[in-house]
Amino acid sequence: MAADGAVWPELQRAEEERRRELVLQGPGVDERMAGSGEPHPALYSLTALNYLEISQCPSLRSLRPELRSLARLQSLVLCRNGLRSVPGSLGELPGLRVLDLSANALRELPAELSGLAELTTLNLSCNQLTQLPGGLSRCSRLSSINISKNSLEELPEDLYSPSLELLNTIIASENQIQQLSSSIHNLPSLKVLDLSNNKLQEIPYELADCSKLKEINFKGNKLKDKRLEKMVNGCQAKSVLEYLRVGGRGKWKQESAEKSDTNRPASKKKSGKKGRKEREEEEEVDELKQMVVRILHISDSPVTVTVSPLVKDVRPFIVCCIVKGMNLHPGNALKRFLAAQTKLHDDVCAKRTTATIATHDLSLLKAPLQYDARPPDALRIVPLGRKEMKAVDLLRMLQQEADEQRKQKKRQNVSGLHKYLQLLDGKDRYPCLVDADGHVISFPPITNSERTKIRKTTRELFLEVTSSTSLQTCKDVMDMLIIKMAELNKFTFDHKEEEAGSDGENDATSDPSVNSSASPELSVLQVRVVDAEGNLKVVYPSKTDLTSDTSHLNIIR
Known part of the structure; x- marks a missing residue:
């Protein structure tokens, strides 16, 4: 259909109701753009919009300069499309705070992008970019940038500017970046830095001057300093930054040895080269203890999932598994796990548009x-x-709550489950996971059931990832979830938190054996997914799953 044909019904309703939020996604919308490669021009007359999402439309290749007319936009989500370019008028949206152009076919971006003075979140991941536009330092409110999975050979100097005093997250993994500038210390708010799977040979010592830095990832880089390479693959960020802070291998070893000698009783101190070497080897073994995930085979699994043919046109893809050994009882372990799940939903799951996790x-x-x-x-x-x-x-109740939030807080963005309501727009059926008693235990992408909610006393978890995009998307998200669980479990084990019900849950029924763990090792039990006739659709994890290059993760099959 030509772009100037009959006005799309979604656009007509949005105009009549003066809507402030609009989501266009999926095969139906994509089909209407197949000829022109762009949305109907009536879109640009919806001047009341402050949230616009067009996603999962491979036929979307371009937007018109009239985009500037949507001057009230605060969030523009254009992910998982076929965009080859975006107009320079994008930089003329004065109030734009969130821009998501991830998973498109962009090779370059207009220089006008630097005109987005209110921009706080920029997602350019999964494109074909070889460089970023200049002038990003003028986006002084920028707090998070994701440029992973592109073809960048360097980070622009603008990204190290002191004017980006709010920038706390840089995700630049899976590029061709060869150097990290020593100017990185100019970013006072930096908390998360991911440069994994690039071509770095060195990490500047000045990185240690980023006082708020808590999460770093340099895995998959071939560093000249092999000691440092081992540390970034197996140590906590604190150890890596301390190593950089004292100036590298020689000084770090010297200070470590002196500290060990100071703390060791005089009668037990070792002298000479042999003593220092043994201490260094002991420190390295302690620091590089690997996380272990053991795969248990399907013959031991107590669960099988049968897929109804009715999900084909709704949300057709699902993978599941069982995880044993996750210790959620101590301190804030459960809260950390739930926070990590939320972060995965926001990042790799693109706010649940590509996949949804349920535990x-x-x-x-x-x-x-x-x-x-x-x-x-x-x-x-x-x-x-x-x-x-x-x-x-x-859904009606959630919509009413969302409307009430808007009235009370006088803003258009809402929180909680309310922000996912549009993902079910136009669906005649809703996906659900049902147990043998007929209880619905999961309603993706909205919520889980209170019946199977995980608690501090949970000892074995059933994990589920669903997607409307692809089976591989489900597997990729599940891989990342399990790796994150292994990291969290090791953190809990290493820090020996108190066994307190800090989240206020009633732990009266807890099993004493839950309260401690002799090992951070996780066991992942395969789960089979079959069709209505019993034919195998997928089993997870298979031999090709969980093959991460995370070198400090030891997978035992």
């Missing part, structure tokens, strides 16, 4: 499970923190 207490669900799609008024669930209700009533 369950295995002991609270009854197998076998069925992945089904049901009409909104036939799907009943006990949502987290709520009473049982129909899906149609839940």
Whole structure:
């Protein structure tokens, strides 16, 4: 259909209702753009919009300069399309705070992008960029930038500017970056830096001057300093930064040895080359202790998932597995795990548009499970923190809450489950995971069930990832989730937190054996997903899954 044909019904409704949020996504929208490669021009007359999302439309190749007319936009999400270029008028949106151009076919960006003075979040990941536009230092409110999975050979000097005093996150993994400038210390708020899988040979010592830096990732770089290479692959950020702070290998070893000698009783001190060498080897073994994930085979699995043919046109892809050994009881372990899941949803799952994660207490669900799609008024669930209700009533309630939030807070963006409501727009059936007793335990991408909610006392977790994009997307997200769980479990083990119910949960029924862990090792049990006739669709993890180049992760199959 030509771009100037009949006005799309979504655009017409948005105009009539003066909507401030609009989401266009999926095959139906994509089909209408197949000929022109762009949305209907009526889009640019929706001047009340402050949130616009066009996603999962490979036919979308360009936008018109009239984009500047959407002057009230605060968030523009154009992810997983076929964009080859964006107009310079993009830089004329005065209030734009969030710009997501991830997973397109962009080779370059207009210089006018630097005119976005209010921009706080910029996602350019999964494109074909070889350089970034100049002048990013003028985006003085920028706090997060994701440029991973491109073809960048360097980070522009603008990105190290002291004027970016709010910049706290730089994700630049999987590029061709050869050097990190010593000017990195100019970023006082930097907390997260990911330059994994690039071509770095050195890490500047000035990085240690970033006082707020908490998370770093330099894995997959062939560093000249082999000691440092081992450390970035297996140590906590604190150890790496301390190594850089004292000036590298020689000084670090000297200070470590002196510290060891100072703390060791005189009668037990070792002298000479042999003593120092043994101490250095002991320190290296301690620092490079690997995380272990053991794969248990499907013959031991108590769960099988059967996929209904009805999910084909709704959310067709699902992978599942069981994880044992995750210690959620000590201190803030459970809170850290839930926070990590939320971060994965926001980042790699593109705010649940590409995939959704669900976690369950295995002991609270009854197998076998069925992945089904049901009409909104036939799907009943006990949502987290709520009473049982129909899906149609839940969504209506969430929409009312979202509207109320807008009125009370006088803003257009809402939080919680409310921001995912548009993902089900136009669906005649909703996806759900149902246990053997007929209880809906998951309603992606909205919520899990209170029936199978994980708690501090949870000992075995059932993990589920669903997607409308691809099976590989599910597997990639599950890989990242398990790796993150291994990291969190090791952190909990290493820090020996108190066994306190810090989140206020009632732990009266806790098993004493839950309260401590002799090892941070995780076991991942395969789960089979089959079709209605019992034919295998997928088993996770297979031999090709969990093959991360994370060198400090030891996978035992």
